[in-house]
Amino acid sequence: MTTKEMKLNTAGLTKLRELTGAGMMDCKAALVEAKGDIKAAQDIIRKKGLDIAKKKSTREVREGQIVSYIHAGGKLGVLLEVDCETDFVAKNADFQAFCRDIAMQIAAAHPLFVSAENIPADVLEKEKSIFLDQVQGKPEAVQQKILEGKLAKRYEEICLLNQKFIKDDSKTVQNILTEIIARIGENIIIKRFVRFEVGGH
Secondary structure, eight states, X not given: OOHHHHHHHHHHHHHHHHHHOOOHHHHHHHHHHTTTOHHHHHHXXXXXXXXXXXXXXXXXXXXXXXXXXXXXXXXXXXXEEEEESOHHHHTOHHHHHHHHHHHHHHHHHOOSBSSGGGSOHHHHHHHHHHHHHHTTTSOHHHHHHHHHHHHHHHHHHHBGGGSEETTEXXXXXXXXXXXXXXXXXXXXXXXXXXXXXXXXX
């Protein structure tokens, strides 16, 4: 390997670690598999992360952190519970930084629910009926497609996991959650949150 190739390799490795947050060995393996293509290597790491997160998702979580975040001179606050499997991970700096980031996300982006599964049935039906009224007169297949698009957009607004991550809008909060599960190697669940705002409801 030439000095120039080594420099490119090192630069690619550094860039990939910044983009994915994955470990050095994982980045190196992904770059080798992708023949130096950073975009392809990113996809490999993301897929690996999804696979790991899927395997961990059934594991029980009994530990975690309650995180508080106060903003705007005491006018806005968030209480957040994030659960994990062990007390060791609950004290991990990466885990705690993730919790703080999510609390800031809730303060800034004002989600109402953790995920679409948490939306009460009556609220969901109300949203659907509003959107259906807007597409009356169109063919049923077209109505369905528009309805799905409008609901997906609404989920991005009100569901934490569907929102664009405030620190990197190329990713969703779900992507960030998947990445930390893959990196730490434990099941992690964003359990619940409350957002308080002076003068809010």
